Amino acid sequence: VIAHVDVNAFYASVEVLDDPSLAGKPVIVGGLGARGVVAACTYEARRFGVHSAMPAARARRLCPHAVFLAGRYDRYAEMSALLHEVFRGYTAAVEGIALDEAFLDLGCFADPASVAWSIRRDVKGALGLDVCVGVAASKFLAKLASEAAKPVVSPGGVAPGQGVVVVEPGSELAFLHPLPVRALWGVGPATHRRLERFGVVTVGDLAAVPVDSLVSALGTSLGRHLHELSWARDARQVESSRAVKSVSHEETYAVDLHRHDDLCNEALRLADAVGARLRKAGLAGRTVTVKVRFHDFATITRSQTVAEAVDTGVAIARTATSLLAGIDPSPGVRLLGVGVSNLSEAALRQLTLEETGSWSGASAAVDRIRERFGAGAVGPASLVGRVKRPGDAQWGPD
DNA sequence: TCTGGGGTCCTAGGACCC
């Protein structure tokens, strides 16, 4: 028996919690910048048609009187940790899938439904946040059940949801088949369009399509997977510790970048942030990827795998800049990203004498300085006016 | 309407090896 727990309008609810004067108002988190999107919004804002991932410009037209806030992601992470503390009071088998969302294995409880209600009460008591809980025999059904438990928004107002929805054994298909196929985890806009061509509207319609037809339309993996889901078959277990596969940092600029120098300086900033997070996690990686989104939204990636795993901003930036050398930024670059994958645990490193002359030693020193004096105490060196040294063709201290 | 930032997984082709 698996439960899926999901906080209602998480980011926006935290903002209302921390500033009670916002209660009852349409609150929209994100969407402040020129090119922003809505990260989360309260149900009062959803009444006007606003939803997450919506371009900010559109949200402002739909709901001009809303309170727009920049996100405070450190605060949300803090609340997320408290949320997980509540969860772990029930079971160690907790799989977080977002800051505000987790699967819990409730297999050890005789009465999972009452546990679901109890979790809801506990979260409300400890954090002051409303959660919805779905309980079912599998992950994806539990997720659909928690969705079904959410408050219902209409232009006229917001009706409180059920809070907890339990899909009883034997009633799976009766619950599942009337749902729109788009509700399935794994059916996004592209797959939805393809399924529409089959005349598939509901999950029940999908279940009636022969597997072979699905496989030829969607590929082996997705075709078989969706066929299984449509018959409520999902053997995936709750995994409490999943290894991180990649670490990346990207930024969309209010004004397009056109010059290589600007790209390289930004890449160094992004690489510095990625390196700091890798070192904090004790990870290093061999594959460096840059991502470039042009003015027309066309997006490319370039990656290179190096022999030795890297975890310093300088080493990551070295590969990133060489990849950027093959890209023409003159059409205008709206987004730049730097990522590291192919990860492994970094070798335990100490700031020893022989290391002090190396970039690893320097980075470890930077980490310590930032720990003591704050993240802003040390920034990445600028590429402008860099000094070349023998044996260090590309890089040197500013 | 003009599209974030952090991720995961899948596909497909090519290089390379035995």
Next chain:
DNA sequence: TCTGGGGTCCTAGGACCC
């Protein structure tokens, strides 16, 4: 002259999730 089969690793792109 006419080229197998199996496997791994790398690169690029795309779909999807919150």
